[in-house]
């Protein structure tokens with residue numbers, strides 16, 4: 197684990213929320229009902245749901261609330277998971293795939309409910325478009341739209357290129373699958389809002405408190421360098437940063453770097469001319485571009501997957517070129533800032549949630565699709581801890597393979613697989 201208590205990665209997000217004082221690091225030995233590792237959306241959501249049910253909860257966070265993916269992401273809150281429903285059907289059959297999809301709709305409703313109920317101000321905007329670049333992508337999207345309408349009772353709109361251009365001023369896309377129920381938000385403000393809501397219900401959050409060991413047993417314990425918390429149940433919500441705490445979880449995910457740039461301020465009129473209805477947009481390539489407007493009228497533009505622990509060279513130039521490819525009319529516009537983080541992908545890109553032992557729960561493997569699903573994961577873990585396992589049981593039926601080859605080989609194998617997908621995107 198890196199030095200504890202690191203500030204948030206420099207980003208437009210970190211610059212656009214008020215600075216908050218460091219919460220007290222853990223010192224000494226403590227006992228509680230549930231101890232949570234990680235103050236990203238997953239851990240915060242579990243803690244909030246547990247506190248709503250009357251549990252005493254302590255969260256141990258290595259750095260700051262929202263320091264990980266939850267404070268850096270594209271902010272696109274989308275119904276569904278990192279894999280399509282046909283992958284879920286192949287893995288668990290139609291009946292369970294249908295349940296899982298319906299749960300994800302519950303997750304979106306939960307997110308909207310929390311924003312309202314806890315007055316979390318995070319610039320929420322309705323609407324999300326998935327946009328194809330190639331004919332093959334268009335056919336796949338249209339087929340997906342049919343499947344969702346006919347087999348999942350989830351009707352979405354199809355916009356042809358002309359209809360799309362009335363909302364999105366880019367020549368790059370052939371049309372759009374538009375989902376009015378999904379949307380976008382300010383990721384770090386959302387994480388901080390969840391933390392405030394949880395603390396309002398008595399949850400204790402220790403920042404700068406990296407967990408160095410999970411001690412399993414009838415009363416599991418999380419240990420930091422300066423203290424311990426023993427609890428009836430533990431929740432592991434550390435995403436791609438666990439580093440040896442639970443090797444059987446870590447071998448089932450691969451950290452993949454993805455990056456975002458914030459353009460300089462465009463002004464209200466120019467920003468709105470790009471995305472008139474203020475929706476979030478993502479293409480459907482493997483190394484996808486995704487973008488939205490910020491409340492202060494910038495374009496926040498994400499993309500460029502990387503399978504190395506190091507940031508790609510010339511990142512700002514790469515992100516700027518990608519932005520210009522989508523919006524040639526921004527040729528004079530530069531990126532003010534670029535930043536990145538890791539997504540935790542599973543081999544099948546389906547979510548990996550469940551129980552490590554009867555009293556140690558986890559949720560990981562959001563595969564770049566966690567803004568809405570993490571809230572659901574936390575709520576489902578909380579209800580399982582309270583004795584209602586039905587929804588978690590469905591997730592536990594999803595089979596997950598390890599990435600072959602252990603830590604050293606995982607990366608080269610993934611790079612080879614990803615190169616294939618990228619090539620497929622290029623040849624259409």
Ligand SMILES: Cc1cc2nc3c(=O)[nH]c(=O)nc-3n(C[C@H](O)[C@H](O)[C@H](O)COP(=O)(O)OP(=O)(O)OC[C@H]3O[C@@H](n4cnc5c(N)ncnc54)[C@H](O)[C@@H]3O)c2cc1C
Pocket residue numbers: 197233234235236237238239256257258259260261262263264265266267268269270271272273274405406407408433434435436437438441454455456486498536537538539559560562563564565566567568570
């Ligand atoms: C650049 C980027 C763009 C993305 N864009 C989108 C998007 O537009 N839409 C979408 O749906 N998803 C997106 N995602 C994915 C989404 O952000 C994640 O799925 C989600 O935030 C995961 O939340 P989490 O709580 O599981 O993990 P995190 O937010 O990473 O939180 C894990 C926390 O655990 C802490 N931790 C880890 N180990 C320890 C330890 N040993 N002790 C104590 N604390 C520990 C970390 O410090 C961290 O704060 C994106 C991700 C990235 C990186």
